[in-house]
Amino acid sequence: MSEVITALANCAQLAECPRWDPEQQRLFWVDIDAGRLHAFDPKTGQDSYLQLDEEIGCFAVREKGGFVAGLRSGFVTIDSLAGGITPIADPEQDKPHQRFNDGRCDPAGRFLAGTLNPNKDAYSGHYYTLDLDLSVRKLVGNNWTSNGLAFSPDGKTLYYSDTPRHVVFACDYDVVTGAVTNQREFIRFPHGFGRPDGAAVDSEGYYWSALYGGGRVVRISPAGKIVNTITVPAKNPTMVAFGGESMNTLFITTADTDYAPEKAQYPLSGSLFSVNLPVTGLIEPKFKG
Ligand SMILES: O=C(O)[C@H](O)[C@@H](O)[C@H](O)[C@H](O)CS(=O)(=O)O
Numbered sequence: 001m002s003e004v005i006t007a008l009a010n011c012a013q014l015a016e017c018p019r020w021d022p023e024q025q026r027l028f029w030v031d032i033d034a035g036r037l038h039a040f041d042p043k044t045g046q047d048s049y050l051q052l053d054e055e056i057g058c059f060a061v062r063e064k065g066g067f068v069a070g071l072r073s074g075f076v077t078i079d080s081l082a083g084g085i086t087p088i089a090d091p092e093q094d095k096p097h098q099r100f101n102d103g104r105c106d107p108a109g110r111f112l113a114g115t116l117n118p119n120k121d122a123y124s125g126h127y128y129t130l131d132l133d134l135s136v137r138k139l140v141g142n143n144w145t146s147n148g149l150a151f152s153p154d155g156k157t158l159y160y161s162d163t164p165r166h167v168v169f170a171c172d173y174d175v176v177t178g179a180v181t182n183q184r185e186f187i188r189f190p191h192g193f194g195r196p197d198g199a200a201v202d203s204e205g206y207y208w209s210a211l212y213g214g215g216r217v218v219r220i221s222p223a224g225k226i227v228n229t230i231t232v233p234a235k236n237p238t239m240v241a242f243g244g245e246s247m248n249t250l251f252i253t254t255a256d257t258d259y260a261p262e263k264a265q266y267p268l269s270g271s272l273f274s275v276n277l278p279v280t281g282l283i284e285p286k287f288k289g
Contacts, residue, residue, distance in 0.1 A: 004232060007251065008040060008047055008272040015253035015272060016198060017058045017102070019284055020243025027243055027251055028067075029272065030056045032101075037067065039081055040272065042244065050081045058103035060111050063286040068130065070100025070113035075130050089136045091128050098125065102147045102198060102239075107155035107175050108132075109288025112139060114146020120164060127160060129178055132289040140171065140180045148199040150207060152222070153282060159186060159207055161196035168196045168209065168220075187224045189214075198239025198253070203280045210237035210252065215266070217252060234269040235262055242281020250275050 012031040019028045027040040035052040037059060052071065059069035059078070067078040074090025092098050092115055103113030106129075114127040126141030127149065140160070148161030148168055158173040158180060170186035173179075186207070189196060194214015201207050206227070207220045215235045219228035234254035241251045256270025257263050 002276045004230065004252070004273050004275045006233075006268055006271055007042060007274045008045070009268060010256070010270050011038075011047065011272055012036075012253070012256060012270045014238065014255045015270060016238045018239055018241035018243075018251045018253050018272070019059070019061065019104075020241055020247075020251070020281075021061050022243075022247070022283060025245070027241070027272075028059070028061065029241075029251075029253055030059065032057055037069070037078065037081065042249070042274065048081060050078070050083060052085070055099050057100035057116075058113050060103070060105045060287045061284070063109065063288050068111045068287040068289065070103050070111075070115075072099035074100070075111070075113070075128075075136065088130065088134050091136050091138065095124060101125070101145060102149050102160075103127075104149055104151075105285040105287050106151060106158075106173070106178065107285055108178065109285055110178055111287045111289070112149060114141060114143065114149060114160065116143070116145040116147075120144045123162075125162075130287075130289065131178070134289055139178075140183065148196050148209060150199045150201045151282075152201060153203060153205050157222075159199060159201070161199065161209070163195045163197055163212060166191065166193075166195050168199075168207070170224075187220055187226075197237065200240045200242055200250075200281060202242065203247075203282060206279070208240050208250065210240050212236045212238060212255070217250070230275060232273060234266050234271060234273075236269065241284075244274075244276070247280040247283065248277050250277050250281070 125143035145163040194211025236255035
């Protein structure tokens with residue numbers, strides 16, 4: 001496996017949701033805890049951001065322009081990195097302590113986003129679907145930390161994880177109706193190995209999982225077996241995304257730490273990394289709503 005490169009050092013508190021836009025040749029990503037939506041140019045190393053007034057968990061590039069996003073306060077559209085935020089709906093008005101965490105578009109251009117319960121006192125995190133008509137419906141969940149959402153290349157399998165429970169699920173997905181059925185356990189990681197955070201599926205259908213607390217990213221076969229491992233110079237990788245001119249660059253976001261011994265061991269915690277791979281990723285669908 002190629003060498004991991006530090007693309008942007010110590011750039012975030014909680015870097016997450018990297019998304020490559022091939023038309024703009026930019027890596028968009030968020031700093032959840034700082035409430036920032038970033039745009040990174042890997043050619044120049046330049047990075048800019050939009051400052052929001054709340055946490056942003058996830059987003060997708062919108063076909064009409066701008067973005068759709070999941071914030072603490074619900075679903076919104078964002079006109080550009082200059083701003084222009086329009087609320088759509090908050091499916092968890094009764095749970096102000098929860099926020100959106102992980103999300104992406106399905107092959108039909110719906111935006112799916114999941115919430116987390118920071119108290120971990122109830123399995124009250126769920127994935128919701130924001131449809132093309134901007135209606136919202138509950139999809140799947142009963143999680144502590146909704147994470148790891150990704151689709152197989154044919155769109156017929158939906159993967160998601162519940163990070164603190166160390167488990168990734170696989171479900172049958174109907175792209176026409178957006179329905180989920182037949183949820184089963186895909187892989188469960190042993191305690192101490194790392195917890196399945198954000199994920200991406202490559203063009204061969206393998207699931208790449210960022211293992212929070214494990215300092216590694218693993219490539220998992222459709223049969224649920226680990227076949228490759230990338231060691232990351234940060235204890236808490238949070239998400240991966242394929243991008244670059246040839247779609248074979250894996251970008252890795254990570255979380256910073258305020259625990260001094262961990263920061264001393266991993267001084268690049270909270271950085272954005274990249275590594276070139278012998279496999280390509282899937283181009284992210286844009287939100288069609
Ligand atoms: O990075 C994320 O997706 C979450 O926002 C993080 O907070 C992380 O996944 C979470 O802290 C892991 S766990 O719930 O503590 O296991």
